[in-house]
Structures are given as C-alpha cells and as structure tokens.
Amino acid sequence: MTLSMYSASVPVFARMLKNLLAIFEKAEAYAAENGIDLQSFVETRLAADMHPLRNQVQIATDGAKGVPSRLAGKPVPSWPDDEITWADLKVRLQKGIDYLATFSPDDFAGADDRPVTLTLGGKDVEVRGDDYLLNRGLPNFFFHITTAYNILRHKGVPIGKRDYLG
Amino acid sequence: MTLSMYSASVPVFARMLKNLLAIFEKAEAYAAENGIDLQSFVETRLAADMHPLRNQVQIATDGAKGVPSRLAGKPVPSWPDDEITWADLKVRLQKGIDYLATFSPDDFAGADDRPVTLTLGGKDVEVRGDDYLLNRGLPNFFFHITTAYNILRHKGVPIGKRDYLG
Numbered sequence: 483m484t485l486s487m488y489s490a491s492v493p494v495f496a497r498m499l500k501n502l503l504a505i506f507e508k509a510e511a512y513a514a515e516n517g518i519d520l521q522s523f524v525e526t527r528l529a530a531d532m533h534p535l536r537n538q539v540q541i542a543t544d545g546a547k548g549v550p551s552r553l554a555g556k557p558v559p560s561w562p563d564d565e566i567t568w569a570d571l572k573v574r575l576q577k578g579i580d581y582l583a584t585f586s587p588d589d590f591a592g593a594d595d596r597p598v599t600l601t602l603g604g605k606d607v608e609v610r611g612d613d614y615l616l617n618r619g620l621p622n623f624f625f626h627i628t629t630a631y632n633i634l635r636h637k638g639v640p641i642g643k644r645d646y647l648g
Numbered sequence: 649m650t651l652s653m654y655s656a657s658v659p660v661f662a663r664m665l666k667n668l669l670a671i672f673e674k675a676e677a678y679a680a681e682n683g684i685d686l687q688s689f690v691e692t693r694l695a696a697d698m699h700p701l702r703n704q705v706q707i708a709t710d711g712a713k714g715v716p717s718r719l720a721g722k723p724v725p726s727w728p729d730d731e732i733t734w735a736d737l738k739v740r741l742q743k744g745i746d747y748l749a750t751f752s753p754d755d756f757a758g759a760d761d762r763p764v765t766l767t768l769g770g771k772d773v774e775v776r777g778d779d780y781l782l783n784r785g786l787p788n789f790f791f792h793i794t795t796a797y798n799i800l801r802h803k804g805v806p807i808g809k810r811d812y813l814g
Contacts, residue, residue, distance in 0.1 A: 484650035484760060485778055494782050528694065529801045594650060603810075612651055616660050621813055624790035631791075632798050635695045644769075647787055 487553055487593040488585070491615055495546040496582040498627050501648040502542070503575045505631060509639045510568070518637075520568035526633050535633045537563075539571045542626035543578035549619035550582065552598045553611050554589040653719055653759035654751070657781055661712040662748045664793050667814040668708070669741045671797060675805045676734070684803075686734035692799050701799045703729075705737045708792035709744035715785035716748065718764045719777050720755040 513520050527534040533541070540563045551558040559581065565574050596611040600618065609618070631646050679686050693700040699707070706729045717724040725747065731740050762777040766784065775784070797812050 484652055485656055485782070486650055489778065490651055490656060490782060494786075497783060498787065528798050529804070532801060612655065616651070616656060617663060618813065620660075620786065621664065621790060622809070624787060625794050625797075625809070625812060628791050628794035629798060632694050632795060635698060638695070643788070643791070646791060647784065 486587060486590065487611065487615065488587040488590040491550050491553060491590075491619065492582050492585045494620070495550065495623060496579055497648055498623070499543070499546055499575050499578045499582070501646060502539075502627055502630060503572065503579070504648070505634060505639075505641050505645050506568075506572055506575070508641055508645065509634050509637075512639050516638075523634060523637055523639075524566075524568055524571065526637055528629065528633060528636060532629075535630055536565060536571065538626045538630040538633065539574055540565060542623060542630065543574050545619060545623035545626065546578040547581050549615065549623065550585050550589075553593040553596060553615060553619075554585060555593075555596060556589070652753060652756065653777065653781065654753040654756040657716050657719060657756075657785065658748050658751045660786070661716070661789060662745055663814055664789070665709070665712055665741050665744045665748070667812060668705075668793055668796060669738065669745070670814075671800060671805075671807050671811050672734075672738055672741070674807055674811065675800050675803075678805050682804075689800060689803055689805075690732075690734055690737065692803055694795065694799060694802060698795075701796055702731060702737065704792045704796040704799065705740055706731065708789060708796065709740050711785060711789035711792065712744040713747050715781065715789065716751050716755075719759040719762060719781060719785075720751060721759075721762060722755070 509523060510520065513523065524536050525534050547561070548558045561577070565571050594610065594612040597608045598611055598614040600607050600609060600614070631641065635641060675689060676686065679689065690702050691700050713727070714724045727743070731737050760776065760778040763774045764777055764780040766773050766775060797807065801807060
C-alpha cells in the first residue's frame with residue numbers, strides 16, 4: 483500500500499514535461515497553418531497580472547528540477563530565466579526532462595522525512611519531504627503545466643485532455 | 649522512503665477542495681463589491697470548446713470521489729451533475745470534502761497493486777492502482793482545480809498562488 487518518493491515525483495514530472503513538449507509541437511503546427519506568430523503564444527497570459535506562457539514553462543521546469551533535488555538532498559541547479567523565444571521554451575522543457583533522467587530511485591533513500599526548508603511569506607519554514615512533495619511540489623508543478631495548457635487552449639490550439647494526460 | 653496510497657490521495661484531494669472553496673468565498677466577496685452576477689462566473693470558459701466553471705467543479709469532485717473509491721475497492725457513488733447556480737457549486741465542493749472524510753488509511757490496504765479498469769478511447773484498459781493515482785487521478789484532479797482557479801482569475805478575482813496552495 484505504498485509508493486516510493488521517487489515514483490511519486492521523477493517519472494510524474496518527466497511524463498508531464500514530455501506531454502507539454504508534445505503539446506508545443508501541436509501548437510507549432512497550428513500556428514504555421516494559421517499564420518500565427520509563435521511569439522504571441524509566448525507572451526499570452528490569462529489575466530493582466532498573471533504570468534505569460536514563458537514564465538509558466540520556467541516555473542514548471544523549476545519545480546521539475548527543484549523538487550527532486552531537494553528531496554534527494556542535492557543542490558538545486560540554477561538556471562537563468564533567459565528564455566525569450568518559443569524555441570527557447572522547448573529547449574527549457576527538454577532541459578527539465580534531461581535533468582530528471584539523472585535521478586535514480588536510490589537517490590531518494592530517506593526522502594520522506596528529509597527536512598526541506600521553504601520560504602513562505604518571507605519566513606523560512608521547515609517541512610518533511612513527504613509533506614513538501616504532496617502539498618507543495620506536485621500541486622505547484624501541475625498548476626503551471628495546466629496553466630501553460632490553458633493559455634495555448636485559450637489561443638485556439640486544438641488540444642484536449644488526452645494531450646495533457648499523455 | 650515511502651508514501652501511503654492514502655496520504656497521496658485523500659488528504660491531497662481534501663486540501664485542494666477546501667482551498668477552492670475558500671477561493672469561492674473570495675470570488676463571492678469580489679462579485680458583491682463589483683456588482684458582478686455570480687452566474688457569469690459559473691458560465692465562464694477559457695476557450696469556446698472548453699468546459700465552463702460549472703463542469704470544472706463537477707469533474708474535480710468526480711475525481712475526489714472516484715479515485716479514492718476505486719483505490720479502496722469501493723463502489724463509486726453516482727452524483728447527478730445537476731448543479732446550476734454558484735451556491736450549488738459550493739454545495740458540491742463541500743459534498744466532495746465530506747465524502748473524502750469517510751475514508752481511513754486502512755481502506756487503502758493493497759491499493760497500490762489493485763487493478764483499476766479505465767475506459768480510454770472507448771476501450772477498457774486495466775492499470776495498477778499506483779499508476780492510476782500518479783498518472784491519471786492526480787494529474788486530472790489538479791487540472792480541473794487549476795482551471796477553475798484560472799477561470800476566476802481570468803474574470804478578475806483577486807486571488808494568488810497562496811490561495812491555490814493553501
């Protein structure tokens with residue numbers, strides 16, 4: 483009746499990033515057929531004070547590198563958020579997928595009760611690894627993947643739930 | 649280095665439904681202050697062929713009742729999707745929260761390798777409980793919670809990531 487901390491994080495993140503990359507391919511084909519500038523996708527947001535697609539991809543991949551790193555007790559790699567173009571975002575998604583592939587189940591020994599320090603409202607708070615994954619890491623990651631999907635759907639890209647779930 | 653199938657499902661679903669209900673309270677206050685008809689929130693969708701908020705709440709709560717039920721080997725309760733008003737949607741969210749409270753960790757003995765039958769593309773497919781939770785149940789649930797949030801955000805409701813994460 484158990485799941486490993488590895489199986490509940492690394493393959494889940496990798497699957498969703500791959501699904502989003504496949505959605506990007508569909509979006510690219512749709513843009514080409516309809517004479518849409520891909521940069522307009524990159525800059526679209528669902529509300530004036532929400533992040534555009536660019537940041538959604540950056541933050542989703544931040545989760546995909548940060549959550550497993552923290553759970554495994556490894557340093558979180560620093561990736562400059564210097565993506566500007568559609569092509570840059572695809573590279574960033576692939577970078578997340580490639581980084582996830584560097585983890586093995588053994589890296590997650592003791593990850594469930596490993597203390598993870600979060601900064602919440604400007605204060606450092608220590609939580610257990612399992613709490614971090616289930617109540618911060620996964621919900622936040624899925625938020626940004628779904629919002630990226632919703633932005634492309636809002637722009638007319640013909641995708642559906644099957645593309646999201648893979 | 650493990651999580652229980654219970655802890656990775658029931659409390660996660662319950663927390664997110666409670667967060668969405670709290671977001672609904674904020675949306676209601678915002679609508680009152682700005683003379684907005686709450687029914688316009690219920691009917692809003694992010695794309696012409698996407699589901700409006702009504703269905704997002706119905707499907708999110710379908711996940712919250714269906715996923716734990718299937719993992720625990722219990723019959724999935726049938727809830728008619730007869731919600732029409734904003735108030736109906738709040739009742740539906742609370743119904744999901746109340747149903748989740750009926751589960752205990754013991755209900756999930758053997759849930760990780762319990763076979764779950766899904767209908768995918770019109771065909772029945774059997775998957776293991778852990779695969780079902782990680783690759784279908786959680787991603788689909790978070791999709792609908794996030795899309796409900798995005799719809800309200802798109803309509804101007806002043807909420808942020810902290811409201812979503814709780």
